Amino acid sequence: MRSSLVQKLVKAEPTLLLYQDQLNHDVLQRERIAEGEVLAALRASGVGAIEDADAVVLETDGSFSVIKDLSNSTASALKDVKEFDRTGCPTDARQQC
Numbered sequence: 001m002r003s004s005l006v007q008k009l010v011k012a013e014p015t016l017l018l019y020q021d022q023l024n025h026d027v028l029q030r031e032r033i034a035e036g037e038v039l040a041a042l043r044a045s046g047v048g049a050i051e052d053a054d055a056v057v058l059e060t061d062g063s064f065s066v067i068k069d070l071s072n073s074t075a076s077a078l079k080d081v082k083e084f085d086r087t088g089c090p091t092d093a094r095q096q097c
Contacts, residue, residue: 016083017064018056027083031058041066057081 017027017038028035038056041064047053054070055078067077078084 012060013082014060014065014080015058016055016078016081017058018050018053019084020054021051023050024083033058038064055084 015027015031017024017031017033023035023038025035027033028038039050041056042048042050042053045053045066045068047066047068053066053068055067057065057067057078059065070078075084
């Protein structure tokens with residue numbers, strides 16, 4: 001029998017590092033990610049400027065996913081991402097949405 005509390009403690013979740021031109025510095029610090037690592041992920045995805053990407057996610061395996069355009073989508077791929085809620089806003093930026 002599995003304990004859901006133990007699963008939550010052990011299981012990693014994807015984490016939102018950048019959303020709509022804004023790096024989440026608190027999350028970067030908590031996850032021990034340097035801003036330069038996010039910038040490198042953007043460049044590797046062919047993105048030349050932060051404002052040209054809608055989101056960057058730190059995946060559970062330590063890789064980065066760069067999402068270039070969320071404007072015409074439901075953002076359903078982000079439903080399991082920590083720091084992102086179903087309203088389409090980062091959880092720490094709801095007042096801005």
